Amino acid sequence: MQCARDAAAVGQGFTRLKPPSHLDLKLPSPLEPLDDARAARRGVRILLKRDDLIHPDLPGNKWRKLAPNLAAAREQGYSTLLTFGGAYSNHLSATAAAGHYFGFDTVGVVRGEEHLPLNPVLAKATGFGMRLTYLDRTAYRAKQTPTVLDPLLAEFGRCYVLPEGGSNALAVRGCADPVAEMIEPFDTICCAVGTGGTLAGIASALEPGRRALGFAVLKGGGFLRADVAALQTAGYQRVTGNWSIETGFHTGGYARQSPELARFIADFEHEHGIRLNRVYEAKMMLGLMSLLERGRFAPGGTVVALLA
């Protein structure tokens, strides 16, 4: 079979492609203090690492994960990227955009049936030239098996295959970049946890004494601990003991929003002028503020919140 599934680990660093001159990536991403009364009362400094500002078409952690994979795909002579996602997957549209900007053809394998007209996420993906194909839920679950993957590769040709959500070994290492970019001292870095690739990467890159704290965005997120450990092993051949996952702030489940979360997002925007992503970072920030109120963070310390 002609495909590169999870690219093998290749030493500590990874190769980067030079972005085309017309692609203006805001890197390193900005680090901004959050002027928040609750944090001030507790004597805790909060900094926002603004990966959400890297590029409108390449949302933060999706870009961090794609960057090393694009270089690997180019190095290995692939001209097509193939990946998987649900009909509302940001990873699909980000892969489509990356393909457009870096000169790869892209194929998106979508879970479920085709619904026309396409929703905004899939319309954006096809706008960037992504070809879409659909798998029923049973086939989708078996998407990494040769039975399902081989016919796809027969149809679309030699493809660099990225997993659903984009989290493979190289992606985990790309996710360490926001940490590498920060020279400001801090104690804890927080992120939202979907597949866990971001948490795995940032935790792997932390200096001793620092901790990473993830907030699961889906219900029953306890399984994510094993996933993050597996992703760290894939990316770095070791599991670090410096991270944990809060599973109590999913507000009802993936893409679910409680009235409390809706109010929190509105208040945060009103106070800080930042519209938090309601599927991911809003839950992290709600959780961070709750833990802050409970005295979880030591006074005098600095907490970084990663907006991906």
Ligand SMILES: *Cc1c(COP(=O)(O)O)cnc(C)c1O
């Ligand atoms: C995909 C995504 C996440 C989840 O990251 P994982 O590495 O899958 O845990 C968080 N925030 C945003 C904005 C995302 O698009």
